[in-house]
Amino acid sequence: MFKVTKNGQILMDVATAAPPSQAFIVEALECSPYADCEVDHDSIAAFFQSDVVEQQLLVAKQKDAEMRIAISEDKMQASATLITAKGGSLISLDQAKKLIVKSGVCRGYKQAFLEKILAKQFDAAPGAEFSGVIAQGRPPENGLPAKLISHVLTLKERLKQPKMREDGTVDMRDFGALSSVSPGTLLITQRPATPGKEGFTVTGETIEPLPGETFQLVAGEGTEISHTNPLELIATIAGCPSDIQNGMRVDDIFTINDVNVKSGHIDFSGSVIVTHNVEPGMKVKASGDVTIMGTVDSGEIYSDGNIEVRGGVIGHLDHSDNDQSLTSKLVAKGDINIVHGQYTYLEGRNVYIQKQANHCDIKALRQVLVGQEDNPRGKLIGGTIFDAQSVTAGEIGSPSGATMSVYLATSGIEITNKTDQCIRELGETDEQIDNLQKAVEKADQLRDAEKKKMLMAKISATQNHYSQQAEALENKLSELDHTLHELLEGTQLRATNALHSGVELHIFDKTYRTNRSYPPCTAKLLEGKIEIEFKT
Template sequence: MFKLAHNGNILLEVAQLNPPNAAFIVEALEKSPYADCEVDHESIEAFFKSDHPEKHLVVAKKVDAQLSIEVSDDKMIATAHLVTAKGGAKISLEQAKKVIIKAGVSRGYKQAYLEQVLQKQFELPPGANTKGIIAKGRPPVDGQAAKLIPHVTTLRERLKQPKLREDGSVDMRDFGKLASVAPGTLLISKQPATPGKEGFTVTGDSIPAKDGDTFELTAGDGAEISASNPLELIATIAGCPSDIQNGMRVDDVFTIGDVDVRSGHVDFNGSVIVTHNVAPGMKVKAKGDITVMGSVESGELISGGHIDVKQAAIGHVDHQNNDQGLTCRLVAAGDIHVAHGQYSHLEANNVFIAKQSNHCAIKATSLVQVGADDAPKGKLIGGEILDAQMVIAGEIGSESGAKMTVRLAHRGIEITSETDECLKALTKTSEQLNTLQSAIEKADQVKDAEKKKQLMAKIGATQMHYCEEAEVLEKKMSELELNLNGLLENTKLVANQALHPGVEIHIFDRVYKTTRSYPPCSASLVENKIEIEFKTS
């Protein structure tokens, strides 16, 4: 009834069967050995409509399995799309591999993945569509940053561990023996950064990876890089270790109960621990850290390290001072930590106030944070932020609308001024170069060869000097621009609970004044304008 032609068509001898309709042919085909073949409905329908039908009718055809490869836009995934055969030949493993190579897939290929796809030819019905991943790229893995591994307890860490009394209570003023080290003690070691692991796409392209960030190990006073291992820092004197940027130092430690008229001012070359309070009018100056277990009242602390006041820093406005200065002043090269600040000048790299700031003047290189947890809820009331890159608090300002000024990225104005000076200098340099060019043209007209040679050499040397000067100025301007962009991109004010009226926000050279209370929000510079963005819960 049915026979297979050389071209893969399935033919029906019409005279032998004399089919009454198309349905009869299809039903007969489904019961034949060619049931899996693709029915040619168009040919069958044409037969019954024709006035002169053919003796041999094409009723179906064998269709081989089809395999195509799709590579994702990022070239990280190659997917095989398979259409199972309709009575035709299945795709062999070797044929499939050729299709993969032709598609440009050269890395990340797994034969097991391909075999899983091809196996579907024996499981799915004829003409079924299926797909499966046959190759995966490898994303790059950035290296891990270098890090410091401390081997001793620092002074700051020791002061977080007050001594337990026999009854189980804690004596907040007794910390037992301080963590002292002897000369030669290993203080800290540097774990080197690891290199990044290169990635690749399925088409064979390499994806570079970033090596881990690194830094130079820094030996502060009383410490040195080990002669036997450049990744280790050892003590050179006996004393208490303290953290510094990328390293440690070792300080002598001076401990005193109260700083008052009986003790006099304290000026010490190491670190100072005040186990009680700093009285009004008293000064403590230290090259290292200053830790006050009690409070500071109208006193002055100047530290080459960090300042930590466990209770309050409290002052008042000095009415005898024309600048309306504040009587309590804390200045640190590192960070300042206080529980509560009131009418105090606080100046440091980062300023952390655990509970509340009332009418303080605060200046920070980086961060001012009021509140102790990850989402600070402390109150920043009145006073002025003289400069900072970021301010985070629960509430900023007061409900009464009392005026308060917050200046962020104020250093940007200094950067802009410095850029302007560079531009002026560059303009003068360009003018000098133009003048020299005119001088060269005149010198070229000198007829005396020796004199012309001397003039050209002199002008050339001067030209070289100004070219080098211009290059230095251009490089400096580029660095200043990068510094300014980096500063402004990371500048933000964050109020986790409320931003009240009367707050005058300065970011760089832009100003925004709040006239009402805002719910949780942040303020930042967007397209040279201060924008308030409200937080979504």
Template sequence: MFKLAHNGNILLDVSKHAPPSAAFVIEALEMSTFCDCKIDHEAINNFFKNKNTESVLVVATKYDAAIKIEISDDKMLAIGELTLAQGGKQLSLDDAKKHLVKAGIVRGYKQVFLEQLLEKQAELSPGTIVKGTLAKGRLPSDGLATKLVTVVETLKDRLNAPKLKEDGSVDMRDFGKLASVEPGTVLIRQHPATPGKEGFTVVGDILTAKPGENKQLVAGEGTEISKLNPMELVSTIAGVPVEINNGMRVDDIFTISDVNVKSGHIDFEGSVIVTRNIDPGMKINAKGDITILGTVESGELTAGGNITVKQGVIGHQKLEDKSLSCKLVCAGDVHVSHSQYCYIEAANIFIDRQTSHCVMKAKKLLQVGQTDLPKGKIFGGEILDATTLIAGEIGNESGAKMAINLAASGAEITADTDNCFKDLANTDQQLDTLQAALEKADLVKDIDKKNQLIAKIGATQLHYCQQAEQLEKRLSSLDHELHDLLSDANLAVNTVLHSGVEIHIFNKVLKTIRNYPPCNVKLLNNKVEIEFKTH
């Protein structure tokens, strides 16, 4: 009844005996060997509607399975769209692989993906369209940064762990034996940075991985890179290990119970530990760290490293010149419990509880209160400089005046910028003068003399061109430095900002005339603005 043509069409001869109805033809097709072919319902229905006189009717078409491969815009995914056979041949694994090659898929292909898609030919109805992932790209994995693993206990670790007494309480004055090392002790082991793992797209493009940041192990005083293993830092002297940026140093330690008239002032090349107190008028100068387990009263401490006072620092205002009798200055960080009438200068200043009537200068952070959510109090006195100031309560209820200066170091940056512009103008003037001299030299008739002059002027021009280039780089660097400083400048208040506080950020000022709830004070649109915190 039905015949298969070369082009895949299924034909019905209607020249002698026309079938009674469309339903009859469709039912007959469904019972024939061509039941899986795509029935042409439109052609069959048109034949019966229009009383066609054609002798042969195309009632269905035989289709082989076909696959179309789409590659995502980012080339990280190849999706196969398989149209199942309708009376025709199923798609073989080998033929499907040829389609993948033709589509340009070269990486990320897994045969199991293709097999899972082709298995649908046995499970779903003829003509069904099914999709499946055939290949996946791989994103690059960035390398790991150099890891520096400390293998000894440092002075800082020891001071954070006071000794436990027999009754279970903690003795805040007794920190036990100092953490000390012998010559040759391994201090830090370095795990080198890894290069990362490159990625790829399904079409074979290489996605470069970012290598891990490479940190150089720094050998501070009293240490060296091991001659046996360049990945280890070892001590060269007996002493106490102290962490520095990307490394460690080993300090000689001078330990004393009290610094008073009896002991005299302390001036030491290493670090100093005072197990009790500093008496009024006494001074300590140390190239390393200074650690006081008791209090400092009207004393002066100067350190090349950090200053830590486990109790308070207390001074008074001198009658003769209004200066403060207590002074802490260091290149590293200052950590104190509380402070009063004291001048403090450091990279970062950390005060656990409160500070009153102090004059403080921090290069970066000034924090009053515990680390998680600082809620310490600060009132009276003056902040000379800091980039970020975090506290709970600033000022007091009486509205007594106090001044806070943030990003004050911006004035130094602008002064440097002005000097750079002056130097650049002078350099440009020199270059103009040299250009005029070069044009004059070109008129000299004596060839040897002329060439000699041009060479000399050219060498001087090169010097000033290089100088101009360095000045322009310096100007760009200063501009970025000032931008970053002003962007980071922030006064964070976690409880209340009282009235009577004068807040300077760089060259702008805001005076508080009422109390404010938790807020941030920043420089926005060239104005000092208050942003309230939302919870």
């Protein structure tokens, strides 16, 4: 009844016996070896509508399997779409590979993925469509940043490990023997930054990774870079190691029970540990870290490193100064960490207060944090924040509406003043350059060649001087602009529980005063205006 031509057409002999209907032909095809072929319904319909007597009728066509290769826009993935055959030839593995190569895919190809798609030809319905990934690019792996690996226990780490008593309780004032090192001790090894691993697209293009950030190993006092290995830091004196930015220092340590009238003021070149309290009127000054296991009561602590007070810091208004200053003062070039403070002046790089600050004056280069770092719920009541980039606390201000002032990013005003000065100097330099150009034009009119040559050389040297000066000023302007942008970008006041009324907030050169209590919120400088954003 049916036969197939060389070009894959299925013909039906209708000369001897005409089929009764279109349905009859379709059913006959389904019962024949050509059941998978694509039925040509248009040809069959035309046969029954025509008056011309045909000898053979085109009823179906063999259709070979098809495969299309698509590459993603970022060239990181290639996928194949397979349309199974309708009575025609299957796509072989070699044919599929040639299609993939022709499409431009040359890296990241996985034959197992392709074989899985091609296998659908044996169990899927004719003309079914399947898609799948056949090649995958590799994103670059950015390099690891340089890292410091410490080989000794620092004072800060030691103070996190109090001794255990025989009854199982912890003695928070006894931390055992001081951690000390001897000259020649290896303190730190710097693991260099890695360059990363390049990636690639499926079309063979290389994607360069970002190398890890690096930094210079810093040798603090009492240390030196190893003469045999520039990645090692060695102790040069006996003492206690302390962390510094990108390095370590070794300090002598002074330990005392109490700082009082019997001990006198403490002024020590190194680190100081006070195992009990600093009593009223006493001062402690150290070139290293200062750690006080008890309280500070109307005392003054000065440190070129960090200050940590395990108890409270209590002061009051200084009546001898007409209540214009506070009797407790902590000033550090590093960080300050206390449990709670009252009528105390605190100044450091970062100021951390675990529970509460009442009527304290605080100045921080970076941040003021009241509460635990992961969930700050402490209270910041009254007083003044003189300068900081960010302030975070659970409650800021008082429910009673008592006045307090917060000044953030005030260093930005100094940056703008420097920018204005720089612009003025650049204008003066440009004016000098213009005048020199006029001098060149005037000198060019001289008839005396020798005199003209000497004058031109002198003018050229002066022009080079002012051109270099202008370039330096433009670079300085760009740097100041970047510094100001970075400062303001990270400046904010955040209250995780409530921001009360009576808080006068200054960010850079803008002012905002709260006249009611706000729920959890963040205050930032947005488009030249202080905006309050509420937590959602």
